[in-house]
């Protein structure tokens with residue numbers, strides 16, 4: 246199965262005929278079809294983790310498909326509200342909720358929060374009291390397994406997301422009358438491609454979470470499992486089967502005895518709808534390595550540099566040439582700017598464009614566009630055959646002061 250569809254290829258051909266700088270393009274038809282499958286069930290309440298891709302038109306598709314919205318900053322909140330989405334459908338997670346941010350969220354109508362520390366619980370209660378409102382709160386839990394035990398997470402690194410069970414034990418929910426502590430949130434894994442592994446992970450968490458809820462004397466009405474559902478970045482990678490996943494989640498829900506199961510999906514919701522196209526600047530051989538230098542690299546697509554996982558890539562032009570291994574480099578003067586080693590037609594040269602796929606999540610806004618002052622990438626969408634420019638390319642004068 247190819248990551249690249251004919252409509253996207255044709256759209257890239259059209260756009261690249263008049264634009265000579267890199268751009269993203271999102272297939273909203275494909276996105277909508279995918280999202281409708283995700284929301285065609287009643288077992289899991291779905292939220293969209295806006296950090297994956299905050300583009301207006303993407304948010305609008307999620308809204309139409311029935312998703313709610315998980316935001317982690319004032320900027321994400323305002324972008325969601327600007328699309329006409331009611332603040333009752335917004336949830337706030339994130340490790341840096343200052344009293345000022347909480348106050349802003351409450352003023353904008355947000356009433357559902359995931360608390361990641363005891364300070365956050367206190368601040369939520371204070372700001373809710375001030376605003377004379379009641380908030381629904383989930384406590385974010387970070388589980389660790391003793392070294393000697395089989396750890397379903399593999400290597401578990403300590404993060405600032407939430408608190409361990411022992412730390413939460415210091416909380417007395419009766420001290421916070423403006424809050425309804427309604428359940429727990431746990432999310433500490435990413436890009437998982439195996440339903441069995443996810444099921445084992447989720448099952449292993451139920452007992453410690455139930456124990457914590459009992460100790461805190463809160464009802465575990467809601468269990469929020471975060472995101473972490475993966476998409477394939479190589480041809481041979483496994484692909485999650487949504488209906489099998491829903492079956493698993495329904496059984497987890499029953500086993501945990503919760504009224505509601507929530508997830509906030511980022512990558513799995515939007516990752517596959519996006520592509521990134523860039524011109525080739527030159528091709529050279531260096532110490533026997535075939536090097537392709539691209540107009541855009543980690544300035545627009547940072548993820549390969551921080552995860553060591555490349556995006557799949559195709560040459561726009563059809564070629565009969567034999568395949569060869571090439572290493573793709575971006576335009577930044579740092580060795581970090583490498584988009585991986587790929588097998589491409591041996592006649593790739595400076596007249597070509599490359600198209601990276603699976604770039605709908607953690608692309609444009611996760612990157613480092615200012616370093617070295619190259620152009621900002623444009624963003625296009627294709628919907629019902631129409632190509633639309635949502636953000637035009639800008640050169641550095643746009644932001645330099």
Ligand SMILES: *Cc1c(COP(=O)(O)O)cnc(C)c1O
Pocket residue numbers: 294296297315338339432434435436471472473474509510511512513606
């Ligand atoms: C990033 C994030 C998600 C989405 O993660 P994906 O792996 O992209 O699905 C969900 N919940 C929280 C709290 C997050 O920070």
